[in-house]
Amino acid sequence: MMRTRPLKVALLGCGVVGSEVVRIMTTHAADLAARIGAPVELAGVAVRRPDRVREGIDKDLITTDATALVKRGDLDVVVEVIGGIEPARTLITTAFEHGASVVSANKALLAQDGAALHAAAEEHGRDLYYEAAVAGAIPLIRPLRESLAGDKVNRVLGIVNGTTNFILDKMESTGAGYQEALDEATALGYAEADPTADVEGFDAAAKAAILAGIAFHTRVRLDDVYREGMTEVTAADFASAKEMGCTIKLLAICERAADGESVTARVHPAMIPLSHPLASVREAYNAVFVESEAAGQLMFYGPGAGGAPTASAVLGDLVAVCRNKLAGATGPGESAYTRLPVSPMGEVVTRYHISLDVADKPGVLAQVATVFAEHGVSIDTVRQQGKDGEASLVVVTHRAADAALTGTVEALRKLDTVRGVASIMRVEGE
Amino acid sequence: MMRTRPLKVALLGCGVVGSEVVRIMTTHAADLAARIGAPVELAGVAVRRPDRVREGIDKDLITTDATALVKRGDLDVVVEVIGGIEPARTLITTAFEHGASVVSANKALLAQDGAALHAAAEEHGRDLYYEAAVAGAIPLIRPLRESLAGDKVNRVLGIVNGTTNFILDKMESTGAGYQEALDEATALGYAEADPTADVEGFDAAAKAAILAGIAFHTRVRLDDVYREGMTEVTAADFASAKEMGCTIKLLAICERAADGESVTARVHPAMIPLSHPLASVREAYNAVFVESEAAGQLMFYGPGAGGAPTASAVLGDLVAVCRNKLAGATGPGESAYTRLPVSPMGEVVTRYHISLDVADKPGVLAQVATVFAEHGVSIDTVRQQGKDGEASLVVVTHRAADAALTGTVEALRKLDTVRGVASIMRVEGE
Numbered sequence: 134m135m136r137t138r139p140l141k142v143a144l145l146g147c148g149v150v151g152s153e154v155v156r157i158m159t160t161h162a163a164d165l166a167a168r169i170g171a172p173v174e175l176a177g178v179a180v181r182r183p184d185r186v187r188e189g190i191d192k193d194l195i196t197t198d199a200t201a202l203v204k205r206g207d208l209d210v211v212v213e214v215i216g217g218i219e220p221a222r223t224l225i226t227t228a229f230e231h232g233a234s235v236v237s238a239n240k241a242l243l244a245q246d247g248a249a250l251h252a253a254a255e256e257h258g259r260d261l262y263y264e265a266a267v268a269g270a271i272p273l274i275r276p277l278r279e280s281l282a283g284d285k286v287n288r289v290l291g292i293v294n295g296t297t298n299f300i301l302d303k304m305e306s307t308g309a310g311y312q313e314a315l316d317e318a319t320a321l322g323y324a325e326a327d328p329t330a331d332v333e334g335f336d337a338a339a340k341a342a343i344l345a346g347i348a349f350h351t352r353v354r355l356d357d358v359y360r361e362g363m364t365e366v367t368a369a370d371f372a373s374a375k376e377m378g379c380t381i382k383l384l385a386i387c388e389r390a391a392d393g394e395s396v397t398a399r400v401h402p403a404m405i406p407l408s409h410p411l412a413s414v415r416e417a418y419n420a421v422f423v424e425s426e427a428a429g430q431l432m433f434y435g436p437g438a439g440g441a442p443t444a445s446a447v448l449g450d451l452v453a454v455c456r457n458k459l460a461g462a463t464g465p466g467e468s469a470y471t472r473l474p475v476s477p478m479g480e481v482v483t484r485y486h487i488s489l490d491v492a493d494k495p496g497v498l499a500q501v502a503t504v505f506a507e508h509g510v511s512i513d514t515v516r517q518q519g520k521d522g523e524a525s526l527v528v529v530t531h532r533a534a535d536a537a538l539t540g541t542v543e544a545l546r547k548l549d550t551v552r553g554v555a556s557i558m559r560v561e562g563e
Numbered sequence: 564m565m566r567t568r569p570l571k572v573a574l575l576g577c578g579v580v581g582s583e584v585v586r587i588m589t590t591h592a593a594d595l596a597a598r599i600g601a602p603v604e605l606a607g608v609a610v611r612r613p614d615r616v617r618e619g620i621d622k623d624l625i626t627t628d629a630t631a632l633v634k635r636g637d638l639d640v641v642v643e644v645i646g647g648i649e650p651a652r653t654l655i656t657t658a659f660e661h662g663a664s665v666v667s668a669n670k671a672l673l674a675q676d677g678a679a680l681h682a683a684a685e686e687h688g689r690d691l692y693y694e695a696a697v698a699g700a701i702p703l704i705r706p707l708r709e710s711l712a713g714d715k716v717n718r719v720l721g722i723v724n725g726t727t728n729f730i731l732d733k734m735e736s737t738g739a740g741y742q743e744a745l746d747e748a749t750a751l752g753y754a755e756a757d758p759t760a761d762v763e764g765f766d767a768a769a770k771a772a773i774l775a776g777i778a779f780h781t782r783v784r785l786d787d788v789y790r791e792g793m794t795e796v797t798a799a800d801f802a803s804a805k806e807m808g809c810t811i812k813l814l815a816i817c818e819r820a821a822d823g824e825s826v827t828a829r830v831h832p833a834m835i836p837l838s839h840p841l842a843s844v845r846e847a848y849n850a851v852f853v854e855s856e857a858a859g860q861l862m863f864y865g866p867g868a869g870g871a872p873t874a875s876a877v878l879g880d881l882v883a884v885c886r887n888k889l890a891g892a893t894g895p896g897e898s899a900y901t902r903l904p905v906s907p908m909g910e911v912v913t914r915y916h917i918s919l920d921v922a923d924k925p926g927v928l929a930q931v932a933t934v935f936a937e938h939g940v941s942i943d944t945v946r947q948q949g950k951d952g953e954a955s956l957v958v959v960t961h962r963a964a965d966a967a968l969t970g971t972v973e974a975l976r977k978l979d980t981v982r983g984v985a986s987i988m989r990v991e992g993e
Contacts, residue, residue, distance in 0.1 A: 168712050275709060276710075279705060413840075442858050448857070456895060471597075
């Protein structure tokens, strides 16, 4: 049975995502009403530049005073698609205080202050949903939080940044260097003018923090996530990867330690086997592997960004929050009861692919192998190639603590016979 | 804050899935309690063979009287993993009448009587959840029903039967015939002694009905689903597929018609390009592609069957239903407001790959081409191969209504110069 009084929704921000949210709310109003059980009304849109033409939005709805909008008191839901920490954070908490639930796409804010925001939502009996904050349209938060609520997730391994995947895919398929591939990504609109947040891994790290927190029912903040960007990945690294039957992806990896007593979260480029499903994720697509005790290996794949895909995730949350409101209930809030500590990168168990430039003379391999042994790192394969009195030595290790591996590399750098460390890359997904 | 009075759960059926449900409920009791907000207690287990040893289950909980169990009146949730139509249907409706919500893994029942069961749940204010009924552990029902609730799904294309995917994967990778691959699947436990439900597509058709109903917010019953099994797929078909850069999969395909006024649901073997992500789904894995207006292409991948994966899905639903119960609410019920009719197979637009044995003499191709033209079917490619006075003609059509394509094939059979139709296979995923 349909309620006739509409639910009132305010929108904070009306850029690429916000304008798609409005478009869908308008063109699919009847569907949304049928699925929610009540019509949804756009009650206000807070923007920075009110004079910009906004098709399909009544001018009377537009305001520059976001604070006054969220304080109105008659709103059911506030959709926050401004991004960034402030004023988004204050607006969201103000919305909770004044009776509204919140749907947000704000990964940076959730990764930094998720716990406080969840607490504020709970205090006021509101919902805080943010499927759009991680991997755009791909349902991930809801499956982790609800579908896998009876399972034990041990690992989340994903490509969660489309810009960097586009760049790495270009480098692999065309042999281009990083800068050339970045230029193409920029020209095609896949990279922003300042690509730092993407290429240095900040965006992926925020998503890793959110995913790890939900997957392991604990609190993981952005600062807890180890982060390496992908600006130093070279065409030579791709050639090395190819020789190993691998490609290179920027991965977000969240793991439960073998003893179950701690978790880790990290973002860095890594070699993964070409046979791994993540290896074939092309262009700006995202994909996330989830390994859990009972379900086994699951993968979720789709567009990780863009106005319409992100709006799809926002609207899914909007429908859920509206349904909750009509039912007089709230959905699942923060689940952080395990209070598992987040271990530093040094304790993560991984494998290294190390490329060394060494002197081409007898005894070098013995010296190098001794350094690995001294650090307790066992070697899987060594490949030696001579070239003009110099030689290159490619070593792939067995699994070891990251601290032992970095210690090994530091010691190798000090050897007289090691002219340089050409590249270091972790190997994952095996 | 934790409620101390436990929620009471009864289990109907204690086979492969049920025993895993009990195992997880027992070993992860503290986690489930924390996630739900109250402990969960196993209140009874209805089985057919009470004297079978059941590890970890208190003997006092076991009963053969399932009806008395669901009538107890103190149950919060009934988990139905018996399968089949009766007694499952009556037990579920009785459970609703006596105060319990239901979590079911019963695809056959949901595909046949989903509407009536949803109506019964709604009448009594209970939940009916059944994530486990489609594609085992893969979250699909919840993403379609909730994550995509603000989007418009146009197509669902999936591998939803692990047994047949295992058989087809073996045929492709080893060149084996159907019977040989089936025998291997049986020996390895991937196929049942009577594999009819799998290989004739009944299992996939039930899943297609459920997916289509949820995706298009309408009612689709098992009888509405066009169904062809995969027992007639031959090694020669795989060879033909390979020549086209394709492989063969048994697909469940649910589509909204181009005019949006009707939907279709069908299960049949089809050639799909090797570049399509579904082509690389190996062994008994399942994967489902969802195409929606705003989100674009999403894929969900994972184990489609098995005790533990199916139990994972059951327990996710159990947590959700228990949370709803504590909140005094129910989750989203049936959404069938679009009332879109289900069109017959003849109206589905598809492409055919047709292999003909023809007389090797002039004019045959002209005759054959005329038949296609007379039926309004346009030809994409023709490949002719002579062998000992006979010739084979492989025709791949452009897209046309299935009725026009079957009409074309019937007319071809009547040509004197056509000795036989060696194979017909639809081509999808392009």
